[in-house]
Amino acid sequence: MTDQAVPAAPPVGEVTLEAGASGFGGAETQAAAVGGITRQTQFGNVRRRFLRNKLAVVGLVMLTIVFVTAVFAPIIATHPPRAQDLNITLQGPSAQHWFGTDELGRDVFSRVVHGTRIAVTVGLASIFLALVIGVVLGSVSGYLGRAWDALIMRIADVFFAFPLIIGAIMIILVVGRGVAPVIIALGLFSWATIARLLRSSILSIRESEYVEAARSLGASKWRIVTRHVLPNSMAPVLVYAMVSVAAAIVAQASLSYLGVGVPPDVPDWGNMISSGQKFFGFKDYLWFFPSMAVVFTVLGFVFVGDGLRDALDPRLR
Amino acid sequence: MTALVEVENLVKHYPIRSGIVFRHDVGAVRAVDGISFDLEQGETFALVGESGCGKSTTARAVLRLIEPTSGSIRFEGEDITTAGASRLRALRREMQMIFQDPFASLNPRMTVRGILREPFTIHGLDADGKVEALLNMVGLLPEHAGRYPHEFSGGQRQRVGIARALALNPKLIVCDEPVSALDVSIRAQVINLLEDLQAQLKLTYLFIAHDLSVVRHIADRVAVMYLGTIVETAPTDDLFERPSHPYTQALISAVPVPDPNRERARRRILVSGDVPSPVNPPSGCRFRTRCPKFANELTEAQQQRCIDEPPALVDRGEGHPSACHYAEARELV
Numbered sequence: 001m002t003d004q005a006v007p008a009a010p011p012v013g014e015v016t017l018e019a020g021a022s023g024f025g026g027a028e029t030q031a032a033a034v035g036g037i038t039r040q041t042q043f044g045n046v047r048r049r050f051l052r053n054k055l056a057v058v059g060l061v062m063l064t065i066v067f068v069t070a071v072f073a074p075i076i077a078t079h080p081p082r083a084q085d086l087n088i089t090l091q092g093p094s095a096q097h098w099f100g101t102d103e104l105g106r107d108v109f110s111r112v113v114h115g116t117r118i119a120v121t122v123g124l125a126s127i128f129l130a131l132v133i134g135v136v137l138g139s140v141s142g143y144l145g146r147a148w149d150a151l152i153m154r155i156a157d158v159f160f161a162f163p164l165i166i167g168a169i170m171i172i173l174v175v176g177r178g179v180a181p182v183i184i185a186l187g188l189f190s191w192a193t194i195a196r197l198l199r200s201s202i203l204s205i206r207e208s209e210y211v212e213a214a215r216s217l218g219a220s221k222w223r224i225v226t227r228h229v230l231p232n233s234m235a236p237v238l239v240y241a242m243v244s245v246a247a248a249i250v251a252q253a254s255l256s257y258l259g260v261g262v263p264p265d266v267p268d269w270g271n272m273i274s275s276g277q278k279f280f281g282f283k284d285y286l287w288f289f290p291s292m293a294v295v296f297t298v299l300g301f302v303f304v305g306d307g308l309r310d311a312l313d314p315r316l317r
Numbered sequence: 318m319t320a321l322v323e324v325e326n327l328v329k330h331y332p333i334r335s336g337i338v339f340r341h342d343v344g345a346v347r348a349v350d351g352i353s354f355d356l357e358q359g360e361t362f363a364l365v366g367e368s369g370c371g372k373s374t375t376a377r378a379v380l381r382l383i384e385p386t387s388g389s390i391r392f393e394g395e396d397i398t399t400a401g402a403s404r405l406r407a408l409r410r411e412m413q414m415i416f417q418d419p420f421a422s423l424n425p426r427m428t429v430r431g432i433l434r435e436p437f438t439i440h441g442l443d444a445d446g447k448v449e450a451l452l453n454m455v456g457l458l459p460e461h462a463g464r465y466p467h468e469f470s471g472g473q474r475q476r477v478g479i480a481r482a483l484a485l486n487p488k489l490i491v492c493d494e495p496v497s498a499l500d501v502s503i504r505a506q507v508i509n510l511l512e513d514l515q516a517q518l519k520l521t522y523l524f525i526a527h528d529l530s531v532v533r534h535i536a537d538r539v540a541v542m543y544l545g546t547i548v549e550t551a552p553t554d555d556l557f558e559r560p561s562h563p564y565t566q567a568l569i570s571a572v573p574v575p576d577p578n579r580e581r582a583r584r585r586i587l588v589s590g591d592v593p594s595p596v597n598p599p600s601g602c603r604f605r606t607r608c609p610k611f612a613n614e615l616t617e618a619q620q621q622r623c624i625d626e627p628p629a630l631v632d633r634g635e636g637h638p639s640a641c642h643y644a645e646a647r648e649l650v
Contacts, residue, residue, distance in 0.1 A: 209422035216380055217436045218409035231426040
């Protein structure tokens with residue numbers, strides 16, 4: 001009876017070693033290990049693998065900085081972002097104005113800090129919108145199939161036909177400029193990939209034996225989709241969404257740069273780069289700092305997305 | 318003994334479609350092509366045959382996980398092929414399934430407790446204390462309930478799968494190759510567990526397998542399938558001692574004998590070639606293209622009968638039904 005009743009917990013020593021190596025969440029793991037039986041939860045496993053990935057941890061730290069900046073922007077900023085002082089226009093970085101001042105004498109550092117709010121809000125909100133649309137349509141398409149599938153995938157094809165920026169510009173031209181139109185425009189042109197990704201992973205999951213087992217138990221379609229199919233097919237979608245936030249932030253900055261994003265008085269990275277490029281070659285700090293803010297935020301999301309992908313991959317378990 | 322399940326003339330054809338704009342059927346995969354059998358209360362009835370012969374399709378059609386093309390399935394006398402959604406849901410409590418691959422049949426994101434509570438939740442039943450009782454019944458410990466499937470060995474996972482099938486206290490359990498994905502060392506344990514549970518809970522098994530030694534051990538009656546049809550059916554001992562269809566004889570003679578002297582002395586019956594496509598099965602007897610008897614023993618006139626006339630599954634004086642015009646029981650060690 002070798003097959004029975006033997007707890008499959010790993011040796012205590014091994015767990016302690018891993019916890020020590022990761023440096024994060026070690027105390028908790030050790031405390032559990034002392035109890036003799038290690039609680040191996042799915043979440044715990046994912047977290048452990050994620051924290052073992054140095055780049056992912058770096059990305060997490062970067063994102064933490066970004067979010068803290070966004071939330072506490074008024075406290076962190078040294079000046080009001082819209083305050084003009086025509087006596088001190090186009091001054092280079094100094095102790096008073098860390099990133100210098102622009103052509104209207106506004107503090108660049110404070111504007112970059114406040115720009116974080118727009119970038120994070122638009123990035124997260126637009127991808128959240130895309131997730132809602134993509135998950136609903138992708139599930140219907142993948143699980144119900146047939147005519148639904150054909151219809152939804154053809155609609156997705158239409159959205160695929162437009163590049164993100166072009167599509168967004170079209171919507172903004174119709175709806176008008178502003179933060180909300182940008183969010184809606186980017187969300188509308190990002191759901192198609194999410195829906196496709198989810199559909200393809202649902203197509204394989206729905207043929208699996210555990211879905212068949214649920215059907216043979218008499219489970220409803222809703223239950224099968226929400227309990228069995230989605231939890232097992234969401235991982236690639238979530239990773240993609242994480243990286244999409246980065247793409248949305250770049251797109252948002254691009255829209256502002258092109259003059260069709262948020263209104264020009266709003267402190268926004270794209271707006272700042274756009275107005276800073278007039279001084280390219282002699283007042284480079286004007287476009288350099290907002291550009292670095294974009295790069296920093298985007299890399300943060302990409303590193304975390306990458307780390308999540310590896311952490312969620314069951315083959316690396 | 319009364320029949321718990323009566324399957325009559327079950328057919329499942331998968332249409333092959335062609336064309337993008339104007340979809341039209343260009344043929345059908347005849348996965349199951351008119352089979353009939355009965356399951357007596359409390360017995361183990363085995364369906365055997367090689368890959369692609371329609372065993373699993375039959376099993377799933379009996380549970381109506383697959384809608385049959387035609388034919389009828391009666392469960393306790395009630396025709397369930399026409400049962401509506403709500404009746405079918407109620408019937409799910411009476412018949413359950415154990416799956417082949419224990420690594421694929423348990424949702425990796427649910428704990429064992431979640432997996433075993435689900436049947437009760439679905440049918441609005443009280444699950445208190447049931448999970449522990451089920452785990453105990455299949456030889457696992459109550460503390461295993463909090464774990465995820467990936468923390469178990471193949472044999473332990475299969476036990477969880479069995480516990481899930483037992484949860485609703487069904488009368489019929491369809492076992493779709495329940496041990497073929499397991500290590501040989503674990504098979505006997507799971508087979509014994511299935512036998513103990515059958516005795517304890519008076520279960521009826523429809524047992525799908527391709528491993529004849531397992532079938533000989535567990536089954537009361539056996540039906541041999543080939544290319545969507547049953548070619549021979551008999552009580553287990555009778556089938557193994559007096560196989561009368563050339564295909565059955567070939568299958569049985571392929572089982573190794575654990576005695577070198579007898580192994581060398583015995584006569585092997587070999588089948589040549591591959592299984593023909595179920596899209597376009599041979600005329601007359603479906604086995605004739607690979608049949609050693611057809612190739613070596615029959616005269617041309619006799620062969621013509623195999624080509625023209627599909628053999629009926631009837632007793633030709635060999636003690637049990639066999640679908641061969643020239644059925645003849647043979648003793649094969």
